[in-house]
Amino acid sequence: MSSGARPRVAVVLFPGSNCDHDAVHAVETAIGAEARLVWHAGTDLGSPDLVILPGGFSYGDYLRCGALARFSPVMGAVRDFAAKGGPVLGICNGFQVLCEAGLLPGALLLNSGQRFLCQDVFVRVESTRTPFTSSLQKGDVLRLPIAHGDGNWRAEPATWGEVVANDQVVFRYCDAAGERTPGANPNGSLDDVAGVCSRERNVVGLMPHPERASEEILGNADGARLLRSFAAALLGRTA
């Protein structure tokens, strides 16, 4: 992208996605992006600067959340894009798809309280070494909405060791003051993890919905900070 040009964003649409238009709207309003929806059966992402896997219930969450979407034709293109260092953001179900696809570590289990949760949570920025957090400070606290039944992130001990060693935890649940207090973690995830990145740091997934909190008129624009960070990182990369 040349300086001043609009970031190009591809939002993948699986059967059962339902946050796809929210994602398009958020990137258009927050960073002036040129966004397009890409149907899952296609393999052409265009030439995007960013690929978003949106929230929803791809394939009705049949089998496991994200387990069937992972085999959609478009995922080959997403995998290639990610392998070349292209930024990929998975939100909620998109995060689940990326874990099932092996593009992110771990897996997402049923919430420990067994209930679907729809509420605001606080998350703390744990790593600024991703395109979506590079403009933020470590320890910054964001208020973001969640809406999920399966957000309980887990990893096997060996994988978890690597995730920690490689600084791959990007967000942790916390309270309003940024403390990891009992009750701050809504779903029982391992070590309060709310979002992780790939080893190469260009693929990021999180359970909260930044795209639903990206405008002041919605009462909360904290989510836009992730998108603006991406836009700034893109400018820096192509300057």
Next chain:
Amino acid sequence: MKVQVTVVPKSGVLDPQGKAIAGALTRLGFPGVGDVRAGKVFRVEVEANAAEEAKRLASQMAEKLLANPVIEEFETEVLG
């Protein structure tokens, strides 16, 4: 031939459904209910000449799709 793949959460992995079911069984008066693992059963018709081949196919299906090795383990059985 018909094969059966049984998928359950790995031991050590929190199983909120299993935990709730264990609590309910205990409340119903069943004595000594311990750990409960809630999983899924798949019965799949496959084209195979021998039970061994059918079992191999079932394992491949489980590894590729039916189970997630991060959180689940599976068993296969040929039903005939």
